[in-house]
Amino acid sequence: MKEKSALRRQIKSMLRQFAPETLREKSERVTQRLMNSSAWRDAEVLLGFCSLPDEVDTTALLIAALHAGKTVAIPRIVAHELAFHLLPEIDAHYVINAFGIREPAPDWPLFRPEAHHDRSMLVLTPGLAFDRCCYRLGRGKGFYDRFLSHIRSNSSIQATTVGICVAEQLIERVPADQHDLPVDLVIAEHEVFSRIANQALFR
Ligand SMILES: Nc1nc2c(c(=O)[nH]1)N(C=O)[C@@H](CNc1ccc(C(=O)N[C@@H](CCC(=O)O)C(=O)O)cc1)CN2
Numbered sequence: 001m002k003e004k005s006a007l008r009r010q011i012k013s014m015l016r017q018f019a020p021e022t023l024r025e026k027s028e029r030v031t032q033r034l035m036n037s038s039a040w041r042d043a044e045v046l047l048g049f050c051s052l053p054d055e056v057d058t059t060a061l062l063i064a065a066l067h068a069g070k071t072v073a074i075p076r077i078v079a080h081e082l083a084f085h086l087l088p089e090i091d092a093h094y095v096i097n098a099f100g101i102r103e104p105a106p107d108w109p110l111f112r113p114e115a116h117h118d119r120s121m122l123v124l125t126p127g128l129a130f131d132r133c134c135y136r137l138g139r140g141k142g143f144y145d146r147f148l149s150h151i152r153s154n155s156s157i158q159a160t161t162v163g164i165c166v167a168e169q170l171i172e173r174v175p176a177d178q179h180d181l182p183v184d185l186v187i188a189e190h191e192v193f194s195r196i197a198n199q200a201l202f203r
Pocket residue numbers: 012049050051052055075077098099101126127138139140141142143144
């Protein structure tokens with residue numbers, strides 16, 4: 001636990017060193033790599049998120065998904081859970097939550113993944129760091145841990161979970177607790193890691 005919080009501090013301070021221009025270029029590389037993947041092409045639904053200033057900028061991904069006619073939903077924090085609502089357009093009237101993150105207004109239509117088991121979904125997953133076995137270090141409140149566990153426990157949901165990060169957020173090993181679930185794919189600037197391929201090789 002202490003190990004995780006020290007790592008979070010270290011990574012946040014590293015990310016703060018990047019000029020906005022640098023992070024923009026890095027985000028563009030990650031965006032291109034994701035958009036060239038079959039995971040992206042095959043997804044009918046994008047469960048995205050609105051990025052914080054120190055994260056890979058997701059704006060271009062949300063716009064591209066909307067233009068491609070994918071269903072796009074983003075999360076709203078409700079108590080300890082994430083509720084996804086349909087994003088109508090990129091310039092929608094967002095609400096800024098307690099963490100300074102743009103989120104849907106409560107009256108946007110809800111998107112419940114369990115009601116769409118016939119549709120292939122790509123779940124963009126934020127993270128402060130990832131390792132090659134696709135474990136992620138989040139911001140420490142467990143929102144995505146709970147959400148990933150929810151979709152994974154519902155076997156009728158066809159979701160590919162994808163962590164996106166810049167090269168410097170790839171670390172040798174994320175300290176993982178019992179409840180930590182790896183994502184299916186990690187897409188960074190120069191590398192792509194697959195959980196299935198790498199778990200057999202490295203864990
Ligand atoms: N863009 C984005 N949206 C997301 C997440 C994320 O990681 N990124 N989350 C992933 O689960 C959830 C929000 N989780 C969060 C958990 C903790 C803090 C937090 O502790 N923030 C500090 C202030 C910022 C800082 O210094 O880092 C705080 O409020 O004290 C923020 C968000 C849901 N939405």
